[in-house]
Amino acid sequence: MRRALVAALLVFPLSILSGCGSGLPAGTRWVAAWGAAMQGTAAGPHGPLPGDRAIDQTLRLIAPLTAGGDHVRVRLSNVYGASGARFQSITVAVRSHGAALMPATVQPVTFQGSRSVTLAPGSEATSDPVALALGAGQDLAVSLYVRGSSPVATLHVSQPTTSYFTAPGAGDATGDTGGQRFARASRLVPWLTAVDVLSREERGALVALGDSLTDGAGLPPDRDARWTDQLAARLQSLPSGRREAVVNEGIAGDSLTLAHSIPSGADRFARDVLGQSGANEVVLALGIEDVAAGVSAAAIEQAMLAIVRQSRKDGVRVYAATLVPAALAASERQVRLALNRWIRMSPSFDGVIDLDAALRDPLHRERLAPRYDSGDHVDPNAAGVRAIARVAAAALAGRG
Known part of the structure; x- marks a missing residue:
C-alpha cells in the first residue's frame, strides 16, 4: 500500500531550481x-x-x-x-x-x-x-x-x-x-x-529500455507488477546515497533496429534514455522482435554496440539482458542462442542480466519454464516477473 504522506510546501527561490545541475541547493x-x-x-x-x-x-x-x-x-x-x-x-x-x-x-x-x-x-x-x-x-x-x-x-x-x-x-x-x-x-x-524530483538521496536513475517484457504486457493494472517496479522497491530499500530511481521506457512490440509504427529502440535511445534527468545506468532489454523479423545476430550486435558508444559519451553504464525463449522458427532460435552467447561474453557491457538462464525451462531450453509462463509462451507471469527483478538486482549489486 502506498504511503499516504501529506506533502508540504518548501521555500526555495524557483530561480535556483530551474537548471539541471548548476545553481541547485548543495547535495541535490x-x-x-x-x-x-x-x-x-x-x-x-x-x-x-x-x-x-x-x-x-x-x-x-x-x-x-x-x-x-x-x-x-x-x-x-x-x-x-x-x-x-x-x-x-x-x-x-x-x-x-x-x-x-x-x-x-x-x-x-x-x-x-x-x-x-x-x-x-x-x-x-x-x-x-x-x-x-x-x-x-x-x-x-x-x-x-x-x-x-x-x-x-x-x-x-x-x-x-x-x-x-x-x-x-x-x-x-x-x-x-x-x-x-x-x-x-x-x-x-x-x-x-x-x-523529475529534486532529490538528496538518489545516486541517479536507471532506465529500462525494452519491449513488452518491460512494458508489462498481460500484467494486472494498478499493482506495481512490472519487474522495474519491483526492482525500484529493492533499490529504495538501500541506504541513502545508494538508492536509485527506476524509469520504465518499455514499449510493447518494440524492436532494437526496425522502424515501423513503433519507434525502434535505437531511434529513441537518445531521447528516452540519455534525455532522462540523472540517468546513469541503462538496462538494454530489446532484440527478440528483431530476431523474429529475421534480423541477423551481427546486425543486432552492431546496434547494441552503437548504444554502448553513445552511453559512454554520457557516462551511462550499460547492462544487457539476454533474450528469453519465444515462439521462433528453427533458424531464428539459432540467432537468439548466438546473440545470447555474445552478450554473455562481450566485454562491452558493464554487466549482464541473464533473463534466458533465469526463465527458461531446464528440460526444454527453447521454452519458458512452466512456473514462469503466463500462458502465451512469450511473456512471463507474476512469478516470472519477480524472477527478473531478482536477477536484475543481483546483476546491479556489485556496481560501484
Whole structure:
C-alpha cells in the first residue's frame, strides 16, 4: 500500500531550481522518478478520446514515483504531433485513491512563469519546479486541461497504472479534488513523458529500455507488477546515497533496429534514455522482435554496440539482458542462442542480466519454464516477473 504522506510546501527561490545541475541547493540533483515512452497515434486505439482528440476536457494522469524529493517538475511531449497541443491549466498533487487527490497538495504548474503552454509540433517542454514534498512509492497526479480541441498524436498506449479523463466538454477540472468528474478510466498516457524530483538521496536513475517484457504486457493494472517496479522497491530499500530511481521506457512490440509504427529502440535511445534527468545506468532489454523479423545476430550486435558508444559519451553504464525463449522458427532460435552467447561474453557491457538462464525451462531450453509462463509462451507471469527483478538486482549489486 502506498504511503499516504501529506506533502508540504518548501521555500526555495524557483530561480535556483530551474537548471539541471548548476545553481541547485548543495547535495541535490534532478532525477527522473517516472517515465512513459511516447508513441505515435498509429500505435493503437484510443477509446476514451473519440477521434483521437481531447476536446475541452481534463486528463488526470497518474505517475507512481520510484524516488522522492522536495520539488517536482513534469515534461510534456508532442514529438509526434503535426499540430500544436495547448494546455490552458495544469496541476500536480498527491493522489489519494482513484481520481481523488489529497486536497492540501494541489499545486499549479507553470512553464516559464505561465499557467498555459502550447507544445509546437515535434517539441517537448519541461515545467518550472513545483515545491511539493514527495516520497518514493507515492502516486503523483498530473491534471492537464485541454481548452478547445487538440489532436492526441503523442502518447503511451498501455500504461499499467489507470489514469482518468473527464467527458469531452466538461471543462477545467484540474482543481477537482474529489475526482467525481473523472468518469472515464483509461490506460492511455497522452503527452506526459517524464516526472523529475529534486532529490538528496538518489545516486541517479536507471532506465529500462525494452519491449513488452518491460512494458508489462498481460500484467494486472494498478499493482506495481512490472519487474522495474519491483526492482525500484529493492533499490529504495538501500541506504541513502545508494538508492536509485527506476524509469520504465518499455514499449510493447518494440524492436532494437526496425522502424515501423513503433519507434525502434535505437531511434529513441537518445531521447528516452540519455534525455532522462540523472540517468546513469541503462538496462538494454530489446532484440527478440528483431530476431523474429529475421534480423541477423551481427546486425543486432552492431546496434547494441552503437548504444554502448553513445552511453559512454554520457557516462551511462550499460547492462544487457539476454533474450528469453519465444515462439521462433528453427533458424531464428539459432540467432537468439548466438546473440545470447555474445552478450554473455562481450566485454562491452558493464554487466549482464541473464533473463534466458533465469526463465527458461531446464528440460526444454527453447521454452519458458512452466512456473514462469503466463500462458502465451512469450511473456512471463507474476512469478516470472519477480524472477527478473531478482536477477536484475543481483546483476546491479556489485556496481560501484
